[in-house]
Amino acid sequence: DVKVTQSSRYLVKRTGEKVFLECVQDMDHENMFWYRQDPGLGLRLIYFSYDVKMKEKGDIPEGYSVSREKKERFSLILESASTNQTSMYLCASSLFAGGEQFFGPGTRLTVL
Amino acid sequence: GESVGLHLPTLSVQEGDNSIINCAYSNSASDYFIWYKQESGKGPQFIIDIRSNMDKRQGQRVTVLLNKTVKHLSLQIAATQPGDSAVYFCAEMMNTGFQKLVFGTGTRLLVSP
Numbered sequence: 001d002v003k004v005t006q007s008s009r010y011l012v013k014r015t016g017e018k019v020f021l022e023c024v025q026d027m028d029h030e031n032m033f034w035y036r037q038d039p040g041l042g043l044r045l046i047y048f049s050y051d052v053k054m055k056e057k058g059d060i061p062e063g064y065s066v067s068r069e070k071k072e073r074f075s076l077i078l079e080s081a082s083t084n085q086t087s088m089y090l091c092a093s094s095l096f097a098g099g100e101q102f103f104g105p106g107t108r109l110t111v112l
Numbered sequence: 113g114e115s116v117g118l119h120l121p122t123l124s125v126q127e128g129d130n131s132i133i134n135c136a137y138s139n140s141a142s143d144y145f146i147w148y149k150q151e152s153g154k155g156p157q158f159i160i161d162i163r164s165n166m167d168k169r170q171g172q173r174v175t176v177l178l179n180k181t182v183k184h185l186s187l188q189i190a191a192t193q194p195g196d197s198a199v200y201f202c203a204e205m206m207n208t209g210f211q212k213l214v215f216g217t218g219t220r221l222l223v224s225p
Contacts, residue, residue: 004155040120042201042217043156048210056210090155098144098211103155 003027004104006091012110019078021107023091031097032074034058034066037088037106049074050097081111120199122220131189133219135202140183144205146213147176147187151198159187159200189221197223 007022025032031050035043035058045058047066055066063085067075074093078085088108092101125131137145143164148156162169162176162185169176175188185202199218206212 040217043215045212048212050210058212092155098205098207100146100158100161101213102158103148105153105155 006104006107013081017081019081021076023074025093029093031094033092034076035090083111086111120220124222131192133187133200135185137183137204142204146203148201149198194223
C-alpha cells in the first residue's frame, strides 16, 4: 500500500514565524501535491511537483513556497505565517500526472 | 474527531439503506473522475474512479455513474453501514496545461444504526 506521511498532525505557530510542513511518500511516485482544506471551499491546490527540484504553482500559491530535494519528500514552507493560513494542509502523491492521488493524514495548522 | 467541513450538504440515511451522493462537475473536457471518502481526522481515501469513455463502474458495494450530457456524477453505496459515515468528494481531472484534480466541496453522509 502507498503510504504518505506528514510530519505533524497538529501545529500551533505565531504570526510571522517560518513554518515547515514535511511530507514523505514511500512508493517512488513522481508527482507530489500540497492542498489546503477549508470549510465550504473544499481542497485547493497550493503547489505541486512532477520531478525532483521541479515545482509548479497551483491555484493559491501566494504566501507559500515548496522544496523537493529528494523524490520522496516534498516540503511546504510558509515564509511568514499569517492568521489566514490557519487551515488543514494535505499532501498527496501520484504515480502518473493524471492518475489517482494518495493522501496523507493532514496537518492542522493554527496561526495565532 | 475533527470536522472537515462545517457547511456541507448532508445526507442522512438508516443503516441498510442505499445511499446516492451526487456531484456536478464543471468541465465537459474532463476525462477522469474520482470519488474520495474522508473520515473525521483523516486524509481523503480513494473509493472508485471512472473514465469518460464509460458511464458506469462498479466496485464492492459502490457504483459510480457518469452522465456526460449533464456533467453529473453519482456515487451509490449499497446497504450503507455506520462505517460509511464520512465526507465524500468527487474530483475531476482537468487539463489546464498540466493535469490537475479539481475537487467538489463534498457531501457529508450520516448513517444511523
